[in-house]
Amino acid sequence: MSTFTDPYASSRETTEGRVYSVTGGDWDSLSTEIGATKEERVVVNMGPQHPSTHGVLRLVLELEGETVTETRCGVGYLHTGIEKNTEYRSWTQGVTFVTRMDYLAPLFNETAYCLGVEKLLGITNDVTERATVIRVMMMEFNRISSHMVALGTGALELGALSPMIFAFREREKVLDIFEMVAGLRMNMAYVRPGGVAQDLPAGALTKIKETIKELRKNFKDNEKLLIGNSIWIKRTQGIGYLDLAGCTTLGITGPVLRSTGLPWDLRKAQPYCGYEDYQFDIPTTDTCDVYGRFLIRMQELEQSLRIIEQCVSKLEKLDGQPVMVADKKIAWPSQLSIGGDGMGNSLNHIREIMGESMEALIHHFKLVTEGFRVPAGQVYTTVESPRGEMGVHLISDGGTRPYRVHFREPSFNNLQATAAMCDGGQIADVIAAVASIDPVMGGVDR
Amino acid sequence: MSNDSNNGMFGVSGSGDTSGFGGLIKSVKNIGSTERPYGGYFDQVADDLERAFPAFNDAIEKVVVDRGELTLFVKRERLFEVAKILRDQLRYEMCISVSGAHYPTEVGRELHVIIALLSITNNQRIRLEVCVPDSDPHLTSLVELWAGANWQERETYDMFGIIFDNHPGLTRILMPDDWDGFPQRKDYPLGGIPIEYKGATVPAPSERRSYQ
Numbered sequence: 001m002s003t004f005t006d007p008y009a010s011s012r013e014t015t016e017g018r019v020y021s022v023t024g025g026d027w028d029s030l031s032t033e034i035g036a037t038k039e040e041r042v043v044v045n046m047g048p049q050h051p052s053t054h055g056v057l058r059l060v061l062e063l064e065g066e067t068v069t070e071t072r073c074g075v076g077y078l079h080t081g082i083e084k085n086t087e088y089r090s091w092t093q094g095v096t097f098v099t100r101m102d103y104l105a106p107l108f109n110e111t112a113y114c115l116g117v118e119k120l121l122g123i124t125n126d127v128t129e130r131a132t133v134i135r136v137m138m139m140e141f142n143r144i145s146s147h148m149v150a151l152g153t154g155a156l157e158l159g160a161l162s163p164m165i166f167a168f169r170e171r172e173k174v175l176d177i178f179e180m181v182a183g184l185r186m187n188m189a190y191v192r193p194g195g196v197a198q199d200l201p202a203g204a205l206t207k208i209k210e211t212i213k214e215l216r217k218n219f220k221d222n223e224k225l226l227i228g229n230s231i232w233i234k235r236t237q238g239i240g241y242l243d244l245a246g247c248t249t250l251g252i253t254g255p256v257l258r259s260t261g262l263p264w265d266l267r268k269a270q271p272y273c274g275y276e277d278y279q280f281d282i283p284t285t286d287t288c289d290v291y292g293r294f295l296i297r298m299q300e301l302e303q304s305l306r307i308i309e310q311c312v313s314k315l316e317k318l319d320g321q322p323v324m325v326a327d328k329k330i331a332w333p334s335q336l337s338i339g340g341d342g343m344g345n346s347l348n349h350i351r352e353i354m355g356e357s358m359e360a361l362i363h364h365f366k367l368v369t370e371g372f373r374v375p376a377g378q379v380y381t382t383v384e385s386p387r388g389e390m391g392v393h394l395i396s397d398g399g400t401r402p403y404r405v406h407f408r409e410p411s412f413n414n415l416q417a418t419a420a421m422c423d424g425g426q427i428a429d430v431i432a433a434v435a436s437i438d439p440v441m442g443g444v445d446r
Numbered sequence: 447m448s449n450d451s452n453n454g455m456f457g458v459s460g461s462g463d464t465s466g467f468g469g470l471i472k473s474v475k476n477i478g479s480t481e482r483p484y485g486g487y488f489d490q491v492a493d494d495l496e497r498a499f500p501a502f503n504d505a506i507e508k509v510v511v512d513r514g515e516l517t518l519f520v521k522r523e524r525l526f527e528v529a530k531i532l533r534d535q536l537r538y539e540m541c542i543s544v545s546g547a548h549y550p551t552e553v554g555r556e557l558h559v560i561i562a563l564l565s566i567t568n569n570q571r572i573r574l575e576v577c578v579p580d581s582d583p584h585l586t587s588l589v590e591l592w593a594g595a596n597w598q599e600r601e602t603y604d605m606f607g608i609i610f611d612n613h614p615g616l617t618r619i620l621m622p623d624d625w626d627g628f629p630q631r632k633d634y635p636l637g638g639i640p641i642e643y644k645g646a647t648v649p650a651p652s653e654r655r656s657y658q
Contacts, residue, residue, distance in 0.1 A: 081629065249592055249594060251541055251542055251594030262566070378512070378515075389542065391543055413542075413543075
């Protein structure tokens with residue numbers, strides 16, 4: 001065996017065999033070197049720094065030729081201890097942490113958490129209708145922006161560049177809505193225990209209606225590019241197969257489960273936030289493959305638009321209603337508003353607490369520094385996030401801070417299906433299979 | 447829930463708090479066992495389980511119905527049997543979540559494992575809770591019943607040090623392999639450093655005074 005001297009792709013002997021470090025661009029010399037060995041089995045370490053592994057996912061692939069014989073996932077590179085951190089913050093501050101978990105679906109994290117806190121407080125039915133409808137509307141917009149990343153990056157990873165450009169163009173429009181409503185494009189901490197941080201700004205519904213029209217028109221671009229495209233079909237049909245039995249034993253939810261033909265969607269099965277009052281369908285396919293999952297995501301975009309339209313007509317009727325519970329011991333004292341120096345407490349509120357009412361000042365101070373107490377107990381609340389069942393397990397010991405916050409993250413759980421989908425397939429299909437799970441590592445590692 | 451009582455107002459001692467709140471003792475109400483009828487589909491679940499599992503009274507320590515959710519406290523020796531019956535006969539097809547909680551003051555039952563089960567057939571959820579002592583934190587793995595419990599149990603081991611026997615590969619999953627300690631336990635410090643901002647120092651989150 002010749003000595004490998006490439007400065008960018010060194011090799012060394014280990015107890016497990018020869019290990020090559022490859023940094024790219026030197027595949028010819030590497031394949032010559034590997035071809036000279038008698039070993040059939042090659043273990044490839046893909047990631048954690050790899051553009052097509054959706055963030056910092058590490059895949060350890062055992063290969064024989066181009067066939068994958070064993071897949072293992074390495075996760076944890078993005079572990080930030082959010083669950084532990086929330087134990088040291090008030091219940092309201094927790095929102096700011098949990099929104100950063102699954103960073104493509106922040107509003108689902110926030111809403112699931114807030115539904116949990118409200119259930120513990122026993123105020124689920126006191127949340128105003130306007131706040132609930134705004135939550136639903138924002139979540140459905142978020143589903144669109146999240147699916148856009150799934151579709152765009154999924155296509156990009158299989159070599160199709162244009163769908164990604166189109167998908168991010170649409171996502172941008174949704175993020176504009178987020179910015180207009182919540183002040184931030186990501187990690188907005190907009191949903192708060194008891195309601196939402198602020199009411200819709202003036203003219204918001206007009207802008208939203210325009211955006212719905214644009215989105216509906218533009219979704220067709222990606223559909224034309226991908227549905228029926230023979231290259232796309234060859235790369236995705238029959239790939240990453242996982243049937244219903246596999247999904248149930250692995251606890252898989254979301255589009256992957258629905259691609260087996262089971263219309264399991266928590267918005268229909270166990271409605272929350274008043275989803276029982278909306279008209280929408282649950283798209284399914286019975287192909288159990290990557291193609292079916294992408295098809296489901298595309299069809300869900302249209303269903304989300306349908307729900308948003310119903311939200312808009314509801315909101316028009318609910319104009320002027322409060323967006324926070326009436327209980328002053330729980331409701332955050334001030335609505336946010338945009339001032340000359342950015343977003344903050346509304347000036348009217350500042351005038352009231354600083355100049356007019358001592359009581360209001362005391363209330364503001366107590367709620368902001370101390371927070372509210374939540375009766376002891378535990379709850380498990382769920383929402384249907386773009387990736388499946390987002391569950392929040394909250395334990396309170398009766399104090400102003402959570403005793404334990406656990407997120408049942410759909411990405412974390414669904415990623416377990418990687419081995420079942422990839423083993424025995426081609427190495428090129430691993431990328432397609434992982435993309436169809438649509439894992440977000442911020443959610444996986446928390 | 448964790449403690450029988452909370453002392454003081456702010457959860458710190460020796461801070462020179464002269465307000466008198468330091469001597470305050472507040473008791474925390476423990477959620478006890480629930481008597482029948484449980485309401486909703488919970489009675490049906492309990493009946494079915496009792497019928498399918500003769501040793502019900504021996505295996506289930508207590509039944510808690512709180513905030514519309516059913517929790518069965520299962521003895522750890524019996525967990526696997528109960529879970530198997532729930533899966534095979536009561537059609538809980540999915541083990542949705544496994545996580546832990548640490549109650550350092552509950553002597554002999556410091557570590558709790560909380561298992562959320564979902565039945566798609568019946569559209570029902572129940573929760574199992576298993577208590578194990580810190581000195582012997584073992585219980586049986588459920589991976590044999592639900593393959594999806596694999597990573598969930600690894601995470602629970604990683605964060606709480608609870609050992610799931612018969613697990614196919616119980617290693618750390620989120621923390622590095624050579625990490626010391628179990629971060630989600632209550633005696634594990636949060637960490638953090640004081641932050642200086644405009645000349646003033648803000649202590650680390652775990653050092654700040656807070657209301658209990």
